Amino acid sequence: MMTIGKLGQAAGVKVPTIRYYEQIGLLPEAERSGGNQRLYSRKALDRLTFVRHARELGFTLDAIRDLLSLSDHPDQPCAAADAIAKAQLAEIEKRLARLASLKVELKRMVAQCAGGSIADCRVIEVLGDHSHCSTDHSHREGEGAS
Incomplete structure (x- = not known):
């Protein structure tokens, strides 16, 4: 048997997280x-390690509960x-596609920046008006940013 501190240390999880997982029934x-x-x-250590690893892979708490x-x-x-x-x-593939789109847009913004004053800054201009973007990377309902 181990204390909560030893459990957290062994699983790589903070004590408040362990208490939370107990509270919501994962542990x-x-x-x-x-x-x-x-x-x-x-x-309990094995279960907590399972939960931690599943969280690292991006699974939701509900999915972890089901697993x-x-x-x-x-x-x-x-x-x-x-x-x-x-x-x-x-979900990961959707996020990767969105991140690839963001990368393209940010590279384009930076490349177009002339390095002058803020009044002429392309980065500020594009951030202020989405219509200047070359890709549709807007955040949509259900595409949670984690």
Whole structure:
């Protein structure tokens, strides 16, 4: 058994994050010592490591909750887990396309900047009026910037 500090250290997660994951049900409530200190098992460490890694890959908390639920039933087919991962991949591909568009636009803005005064600055002009952009990179509802 390990304390919350040791668990956080072992999983690379901050203590407040562990408490939050407990609060929202991604981690089971910790056992308590006689002094009311949280105590965690190896299973809790494995689960927390799973959550951390899934977050690093950009999965939402809801998707992680679904994946954890699936992992709790190892005899099920993995089609549902595949579907969740495919949806995440599609989101990543959308973000990459949007970032590529942003990169093109920023390069164009910088290349057109003459380096004079702010009154003649192409960067300021383009940022002030989207119609000067060569690509449609505007943020749309549902395309969360994380």
